[in-house]
Amino acid sequence: MTFSQPEAIAHIANLVGGTVYVTQPAKSVESSFTSYFPNANILIDANDAYFAIQTGLETNSIDEFTTVTTSGSTIFKNLPFLSSNIFSNRKVVSHVELDSFDFSIVASLRDLNYPVIISQTPKEAQTYSVLAYNLATKLNTSVFHFFAPSSFKTDEKFKLLELTNSVILKDLENIEIENVYGELNVPFFEIINSVNNAKDSILYLGQLNKELIDAITKENTLLISIKVYQPFELSSLLSIIPSSVETLTLLEQSTSSSNSFSPLLLDFFQSYSKYQSLKNFTKVVAANLGFVSNDKFDSTISNLLTNSRSNNPIQHLSFGKVNTELTTKSYKQKYDEHIKSINNAHSKEQAYLKLLNQINPENLTILNEIDSENIGLESNPEFGYGSFLFNQEKQQELINLVYNSIQENLFQSIDNANLIDLLTKWLVLVREGIKIDKSLTNEIISLLNTDEQSSSTRDILKLSQYFYVDSNWLIGSDSWAYDLGSSGVHNLISSGKNINMLIIDSEPYNEKSKTINGLRKKDIGLYAMNYGGVYVASVAIYSSYTQVLQAFIEAEKFNGPSIILAYLPYKTELDSALSILQETKRAVDTGYWPLYRYDPSIEDETQSFKLDSSNLRKQLQDFLDRDNKLTLLAAKDPSLSRNLIASANSEIRNKQKKIADESFAQLLQGLSGPPLTVTFASDGGNAEALAKKVNRQALGRGLKSIILAMDDLSIEDLSTETNIVFITSTSGQGEFPTNGKQFWDGIKNSTDLDLASVKYSVFGLGDSQYWPRKEDKHYYNKPAKDLDSKLKLYGGIELAEIGLGDDQDADGFNTGFNEWISKIWIALGVDNIEGIEEPKPITNEDMKIGSNFLRGTIAEGLQDQSTGAISAVDQQLTKFHGIYMQDDRDIRDERKSQGLEPAYAFMVRLRLPGGKATPAQYLKMDELSDERGNGTIKLTTRATFQLHGVVKHDLKPAIRGMNSALLDTLAACGDVNRNVMISALPNNAKVHSQISKIGTLISEHLLPQTTAYHEIWLEGEDEGDKPGDREAWETRKVGPKKKKTLVSGNALVDYEPLYGPTYLPRKFKIVITVPPYNDVDVYAHDIGLIAIVEDNEVIGFNLLAGGGMGSTHNNKKTYPRTGSMFGYVPKDKVHIACEKIMLVQRDFGDRTNRKHARLKYTIDDLGVEVFKQKVEDLLDFKFEEAKEFEIKSNVDYFGWTKDELGYNHFTAFIENGRIEDTVELPQKTGLKKIAQYLNGGRSGEFRLTGNQHLLISNIEDNDLDEIKSLLSQYKLSNTDFSSLRLSSAACVAFPTCGLAMAESERYLPELISKLETSLEEYGLRHDSVVMRMTGCPNGCARPWLAEVALVGKAYGAYNLLLGGGHHGQRLNKIYRYSIKEDEILDILKPLFKRWSLERYDGEHFGDFCIRVGVIKPTTEGKYFHDDIPEDA
Ligand SMILES: Cc1cc2nc3c(=O)[nH]c(=O)nc-3n(C[C@H](O)[C@H](O)[C@H](O)COP(=O)(O)O)c2cc1C
């Protein structure tokens, strides 16, 4: 067999074991070794690899081998670290690939006294590796094994060392060190060619190749290759040289050196005198061999030997080309990839640099500016620091000159008094290190220019560039040469100079076990804080934009050194922004990357350290503990205090668990039957509920049964189980649910599990249609089947054969379950025992009734600080208060693996009738988003504001804050009438005002009357209150009711005249639109009101009823539906019509099945006419015949427009409704500035649209210029996007929505970008296609009405739907099930192209798809599942 050198070396390294480090050029550019060491620590060449290894060695066991595979250039850069003692006392074997054929690197190790050996062929690579580990063992030191990619004897056949053979020689202890080489047949020097009576010889340190050997042989010259460079055994060399030889040329291959001193010569002469008796050369000549092409070897060698043979040979001549790249093709390719990855890394790092530029547009100097043409010296931070010092020196010279010139009044300008005044000002500022305004320096220089006489002015002007005081930054990162070994940072810190350093760490958190580069960078922060006098911040732009901004500004202000450690984790330079965001969140949440700012210039101890994230690493805790800052911090921030005691808590929890386990064990003693363990894995709760049922029944039948999640089951203890049943559902694409993943990974990889005495059975919950294509059938119930076969393999005995539950069966998974469970009872011998009566599950209806008008135990739950969650029942009840409990799904797994509860936080949604807010109200939401939420505001698909990430103890202050601005959240969610949404209508003020009033009237009319909202959230005092807050809501006329109703008998009670104690069966939604606009999607809601307008007067409404979007994948009994036309209602009666429809739904809606409870099903079940009749029975009038109307579009009108009263309105494009600050789009700050401007007594309001965009409305002409300038400054003015993007919408989905199966808001923009180039090509940039995406079939962004829709099925997979009506009038239909990005693009691009070529004039995409037969139309919700293409 033939093997490559890396392969042979890796084989030996893997046989000896120990820790392996592989250095490579970039994350995405592997070295030739990477693939052979899957578990290696990966280090980046430029990042001081041996410093990182040194850190690793400090924690490793002394006996362990350490293998490093690296390159010659990396060794060169790391020489300073190699002199560390630890490398001479540890068994570290470095295999060094001489990628650029520069053998001078070998010689550069000479003073370090480590054994250095050089192999040339793959076979030698194996032998020399063996030698290296033996030398390392024998001498307990580092060993360097060099090799160049071989062109020599690559096809030589040899065998790899058998796995059973020991790499280390048997009797190594007793073998003398000199003999170790011999034992392994490695000579110190080797004669390569055979020549007779040679007079000349060449001792060669370089790569052997056939042409070189032939050329030397032709010259009848002996070629000797160096095999062991250190120790340099001269006697051994001399003893192999035949007596005929007279001259010796010491030839070193190097592409870089010329005419320089050769270390090889020194090695030779160091002991030559001692052994000269062995061999007396007439001449010893040192020479250098550069790059020689194969056809030039003969002439080159001939020239070389002519010099050596001459009477007075010249020393250190270079032959061949030097200072040129001597590389192999593969090296060149790697180099190119390296440059590409540097550019990629650089573009990622722009996130920080752009911000730095924004803060400092005029005088930012990056001292080690990167130049992609010339990646090298200039980008090195030490180079940057050098140029900083040079500038400082020059500036000092200027300061002295100016000072003296002022003292001696040496100026002769046109206005000396002013000049001196300005110069004095400059001197003061420059000495204080304060940024100097350019206008000051410009003025000084122009005055100096008027002085043509004085020589001191001339001298000053020569240094005029140093008048400018720039903000100086040094950057260390993966694209900037990262060379900040401790010395670099130390120099900076100890200099005390006013210089800033930004260090970007790109190591992902979950890679931390594999690499140690990251640790080192982070610890710089601690080091600097401990040193003192340094501003330090640890930031992460994908976690908190504002914090990065604050840190940059503070660092610039700080007069002294500042260090900012910036996190930007990516696995390879090609990672998407979304994955960087997810990695960042994981690292920040777990405290691996804490966010903090430390400003030692602040004297107040409590203020100098600011913690901006809530978890800390141990080291940082220790630092803070030492300074007693932690206690101060915890006192300031109760959430922190909860996190800080989390570790203590977990101990308490463990203790409690132990006590509980013991008492449970005692309880089981009382039971007589055999033991049973019931274990489950479940994402949505079905499998868990089933497991609980099995457990209850087992206990009822007298079994000693216990229940636990699979991940809580110890694999080691599995073999001690007697009877065990596994119940697992299927998530993702045939994957284990989250709480069974760890268990499955453990069991799947287990090698020594013996289950011969364990009786088991598996029950799976799945859906045979979830992945309906033939090739995907194996995903059906895959985890259950996989688990069953593994258990069988380990010898488990089946209690009963595997049972499978299928959502598609008549009774869902219960069909399969009932069959399976009866077999289990038989197997356990308890089938004849009467089971216990199953308690009825608690339904939402029970919860409502038992809640005492929506109180439940919400108030008590808020007090419980031991968890961030609230109880399951309260989770349902808080929805009525506008609150959803969620957890951050990006970090769910990570927290679980840390033993932490999920990162619970709440979504808080406003009830915002008419979707408008005053500037003051907007400012309040902005403030609350920062103080109580995650720093962003979401504009929802039902035109209201939503805050995310509100943790439990911030809930009350957040809600009180909103109420203080006369906003409330009552009935924003829950089984009630929710927010009433209206058309934004920017160009018709009168009509908008009328529908706005009607919208508010309906909302208030249908508002729940419970006083629970006021009682729980608003009564009494709260420490978060600000002056005037309480008065605001106490004196509010509308909104949540404050006092209970007085009934007969003088009792005060809650009274819900419309709802009663059980409220509605499901949510209820009302919207109003004004034709031809349909920005509210009037067909999609329980009630859609179409305004009929005559002469700017709304006279009444056509009323649609029974629209609704929610459905469940693969459940044909659920479907989306468009509203049915009930007829016309005059405007003064419309709120009553809405009320009565709601009441019929209240009484006839299905309260037994929430999946069938919406008005749309009630109407379809009763029939439109019957339902309508029931409504009319309650009304004192009948619906009139619908009036004519024409709707044209459901997208927003972007840009500026003027209404008939002369007010201006601007519709801004807020992608998917997320108001946030990013480096590219600081829109949140922009909107805040606009609100602040308008709040100063000006006309103006904010309006939200159902497409999740925002209007700045009612702007007077006088204010236009200012508003336009703010819009443009904060990148809000741009509406020049593709029409596809402008017509798109996505729901929230990950990370906050608990129901999301796939990404939506974070992914749709990316997908659209991928489509846009094609649209441009087909000339479709300005053609609107309504495209919507949701993370699940609940349909919050109303995907079912879009012309193109993508509905999440599992992470990365979507159902594609086509054929919706352009203005929301027709439902679409499934075109393909569960496809991923590639397929989505492959389908949509050609379809768009076809549309561009074949459409009729003005024909919309949805209509086109139907006309040409791509998809059948969905005429009614009931038929949504019909006619789906067969190959879908
Ligand atoms: C996102 C998602 C992915 C699913 N993937 C599969 C699958 O690949 N194979 C399968 O048989 N069932 C699949 N199902 C169906 C579920 O396993 C099934 O509905 C089960 O009852 C859910 O149980 P749980 O609530 O305990 O998680 C999937 C369901 C969801 C929501």
Ligand code: SF4
């Ligand atoms: S559509 Fe589904 S995933 Fe998207 S926000 Fe609504 S419930 Fe969540």
